Amino acid sequence: MTKLVGNKNKIYSLENKAKRFKRDINQWSIIxxxxxxxxxxxxxxxxxxxxxxxxxxxxxxxxxxxxxxxLNTGYLVVGCSILVLLMGVSTAWIVxxxxxxxxxxxxxxxxxxxxxxxxxxxxxxxxxxxxxGTLELLLRYFSISAIKIDIMNMYGLILILSLSLYPxxxxxxxxxxxxQANNLIEASRLLGVGEFKTFFRLLLPLARPAIIGxxxxxxxxxxxxxxxxxxxxxxxxxxxxxxAWFALEEPExxxxxxxxxxxxxxxxxxxxxxxxxxxxxxxxIKSANRxxxxxIQSNKKWFLLSLASIxxxxxxxxxxxxxxxxxxxxxxxxxxxxxxxxxxxxxxVAILAALLTTIFALGLIYFTKWNKLHFIKNLSKxxxxxxxxxxxxxxxxxxxxxLFIDKWLYKVFRSVFEINIGLFINGTIIGLTYAxxxxxxxxxxxxxxxxxxxxxxxxSESSKILGKGNFITFFKVDLPLIKKGVLSGLLLVFVxxxxxxxxxxxxxxxxxxxxxxxxxxxxxDELIAEAALPSLLIICTGILPVIFLNKLITK
Numbered sequence: 001m002t003k004l005v006g007n008k009n010k011i012y013s014l015e016n017k018a019k020r021f022k023r024d025i026n027q028w029s030i031i032x033x034x035x036x037x038x039x040x041x042x043x044x045x046x047x048x049x050x051x052x053x054x055x056x057x058x059x060x061x062x063x064x065x066x067x068x069x070x071l072n073t074g075y076l077v078v079g080c081s082i083l084v085l086l087m088g089v090s091t092a093w094i095v096x097x098x099x100x101x102x103x104x105x106x107x108x109x110x111x112x113x114x115x116x117x118x119x120x121x122x123x124x125x126x127x128x129x130x131x132x133g134t135l136e137l138l139l140r141y142f143s144i145s146a147i148k149i150d151i152m153n154m155y156g157l158i159l160i161l162s163l164s165l166y167p168x169x170x171x172x173x174x175x176x177x178x179x180q181a182n183n184l185i186e187a188s189r190l191l192g193v194g195e196f197k198t199f200f201r202l203l204l205p206l207a208r209p210a211i212i213g214x215x216x217x218x219x220x221x222x223x224x225x226x227x228x229x230x231x232x233x234x235x236x237x238x239x240x241x242x243x244a245w246f247a248l249e250e251p252e253x254x255x256x257x258x259x260x261x262x263x264x265x266x267x268x269x270x271x272x273x274x275x276x277x278x279x280x281x282x283x284x285i286k287s288a289n290r291x292x293x294x295x296i297q298s299n300k301k302w303f304l305l306s307l308a309s310i311x312x313x314x315x316x317x318x319x320x321x322x323x324x325x326x327x328x329x330x331x332x333x334x335x336x337x338x339x340x341x342x343x344x345x346x347x348x349v350a351i352l353a354a355l356l357t358t359i360f361a362l363g364l365i366y367f368t369k370w371n372k373l374h375f376i377k378n379l380s381k382x383x384x385x386x387x388x389x390x391x392x393x394x395x396x397x398x399x400x401x402x403l404f405i406d407k408w409l410y411k412v413f414r415s416v417f418e419i420n421i422g423l424f425i426n427g428t429i430i431g432l433t434y435a436x437x438x439x440x441x442x443x444x445x446x447x448x449x450x451x452x453x454x455x456x457x458x459x460s461e462s463s464k465i466l467g468k469g470n471f472i473t474f475f476k477v478d479l480p481l482i483k484k485g486v487l488s489g490l491l492l493v494f495v496x497x498x499x500x501x502x503x504x505x506x507x508x509x510x511x512x513x514x515x516x517x518x519x520x521x522x523x524x525d526e527l528i529a530e531a532a533l534p535s536l537l538i539i540c541t542g543i544l545p546v547i548f549l550n551k552l553i554t555k
Contacts, residue, residue, distance in 0.1 A: 028470075029371040035364055039383040042397025042438050046258050049400065055250030061240075061257075069240045069257075073223065073264075075154055076161065076236065080222050081215060083162035087311045088169025089211060093199065094308045096177035099293040100301035106308055107174075111167045113315030115542030117499040117516070118164040119227025120535040123523050124319035125151050125160060126231070127326065134322060152232045160228055163315035165218045172214030176207040219268055223261060224390035226502035227520055237261040238502060241392045245506070251400060258393040265388055320539065326532030334533045339518075343537060346498060346514040349429065350541075353436035354444075354494040360437055361444035361489060365452060366478070370470050384442035391439055391503030398435040398507060402426040432507045439503060440496050444489035451485025452478070498541045 095107050113121075128134045129151045139147065150156070204211075226238045237257055244253040296304070364383060386394060402425040413419045425431045459481070463473040479486070501516045508517060515534040522531035 028367040032364065032367040032371060035360060035367070036383045039360075039386065039438055039441060041401055042394055042435070043385065043389065045397045045400050046255055046262065046393065049252065049255040050259055052252060054256045055244070055248070055253035057244075057248055057250060058253050058256060061244070061253060065235065065240060068235050069237050072154065072234055073236050076158060076222050076229075076234075077219055079155075079158035080162050080165065080218060083158065084166040084169050084218050085211070085215065087162065087166040088214065089173050089204070089207075091166075091308045091311060092170050092173035092177055094304050096174055097294055098301075098304055099295055100304050102305060106305070106312070109312045109316070110170055110308070112543065113164055113311065114167040115495075116164060116316065116319055116539050117227070117501070118161050118221070118225055119231065119501060119516075119523075120323075120519065120531075120538065121164050121315070121319045122157070122160045122228035122231055123519070123528050123531055123535065124322040125156070127322050127528055128318065134325065154234055157228060157232045157234050160232075161222055161225060163311065165221050166311060166315070168217045168221075169211060169214040172210040173207055176210040177203070216268060220265060220388060220390075223265060224392070224502065226392060226505070227516075227523075231523055237264075238390055238392050241396065242502070242506075245396065251396070254396050255400075258390075258396050262389055262393060265390075269388065320536075323532040323536050323539075326529040327536060330529045330532060334530050339533070342513045342518050342534070343515060345512050346516070347541075349432065349436075349512065349514060350494045350497040352429075353433050353440070353497045354490050356433060357437045357440055357493045358444045358448075358486060358490045361441055361448055362486070364441075364445065365449055366470075366474060369452075384445045386438040387440060387442035389439075391435075391500055392506065394435055394439045395503045395506035398431060398438065399426060402431050402434075427507070428509050429512065432504070432509065432512075435503055435507050436493075436497050436500070439500070440493045443492045443496055447485045447488040447492070448482060449485075451482035455481045495542050498538055 091110050095103055095110070126133075129149045135147070135149070139145070151159070223236075224238065225236070226242065229236045230239050230242075237260065241254050241257050241261070244250050244257055406423050406426050409424050410421060413421045425434070455478070460473050460477055463477050468476070498514075499516060501520060504514055504517055505520070508514065515538050519531040519534040519538070522528065522534070
């Protein structure tokens with residue numbers, strides 16, 4: 001009797017859930033599900049392909065190459081973590097806490113290395129320390145015996161990646177340090193604790209979540225790197241994926257390596273969240289004051305300026321100066337109509353991908369708000385996980401299903417219309433743009449979502465009470481209020497697409513090239529000086545949006 005009642009209750013509960021689902025579902029729910037499905041296809045492909053088994057050379061890779069991939073990737077993760085934490089946290093504390101000459105300029109200069117892709121920094125430093133390179137020429141000019149420094153090894157790669165990526169930690173740490181409660185430092189001083197101990201025992205633990213958040217972004221970029229590691233001859237998971245796909249011609253093996261890499265990345269994310277849950281962080285916002293800068297002696301001011309300038313000099317000024325030197329040598333050879341065509345193609349692809357990615361991000365955010373099903377909100381968040389997955393993995397996940405669709409379309413058009421259409425998605429601008437959208441959706445989604453949270457729902461609800469529909473309310477009310485977030489997302493995606501290398505190398509059409517690919521091709525052919533001009537254009541596209549966004553936010 002009890003079992004019968006329990007079964008009836010379960011049936012009644014399921015019927016109620018079905019009725020609520022039928023009542024709450026609308027066109028916005030369906031559209032959101034479709035967008036989520038489209039974005040999730042590459043990630044799901046990697047997962048389901050695992051069940052088809054690895055390629056013929058998998059056992060050979062496991063016993064000979066995989067240990068090297070794991071070891072080298074581990075060295076990069078550990079080495080880069082140490083260096084970016086040292087550079088990012090120390091510079092953030094110096095410019096936040098102390099007052100010294102050129103501090104305001106240095107605050108923004110410390111972000112600029114992020115505008116230079118790591119593979120371009122790698123090319124620049126290879127030219128500086130190469131035989132007959134810039135360093136050797138300078139030493140000869142001053143009649144100093146040449147010093148041989150081999151930077152094209154694991155230690156050099158760790159240094160290059162750290163110099164390119166430390167701004168992630170710097171920005172996160174500086175934001176927290178500036179908003180730390182000044183009364184915490186005063187209380188610590190009253191207790192007789194010195195500033196050094198206060199920083200390590202009090203302020204640094206409070207800033208830990210933000211610092212680790214920046215570090216996770218750094219490690220994602222380290223695991224995604226292909227150009228620098230390939231040029232320096234270091235075997236990593238990303239270079240292994242390329243080798244399995246192109247050299248061995250085994251997509252199944254590439255999928256297995258991709259799955260291992262994705263597991264490592266999500267393991268890092270889960271570990272960080274688990275560590276954060278174990279410790280509580282609290283700062284009384286009501287009593288918080290902006291951190292007061294400390295006045296110091298004149299000789300210490302110049303010392304701090306010199307110390308904080310080291311990452312800028314090494315991560316931005318030296319690479320740019322080396323590139324400018326190369327441009328002066330090779331400008332006439334590289335600059336041509338073909339080069340202008342490649343620059344135009346690169347800009348066109350980046351603009352198209354940025355526009356479509358921003359539109360999809362707006363759709364996910366607002367279609368989710370307009371639907372009544374609660375689980376849809378979680379789905380929209382899951383759709384932004386592509387940024388946590390390396391570009392090479394996304395490319396593999398896009399290529400496999402698009403090849404299947406292209407084969408099906410070819411058969412249909414051949415049998416029904418007797419037309420040979422060739423590849424419609426794979427190897428075309430459609431497939432490349434789709435991969436960019438999957439990879440960088442989170443880059444557009446996050447600033448737009450932050451803007452929508454700031455304005456809230458009351459204004460748009462008032463518009464709907466006055467009889468205006470969702471679309472009219474969005475274009476007349478919401479969009480003007482969130483335009484800064486939309487523009488931020490648009491520009492950030494544009495910059496990321498311009499810099500992206502591994503994904504573009506795998507999926508770009510034969511008739512289209514980008515500045516990143518052209519620079520990589522020059523460097524691969526040992527024409528490293530010729531790679532300077534496309535590299536400089538990529539850097540300019542990274543700097544200009546940062547300056548524009550800074551002025552826009554300040555205004």
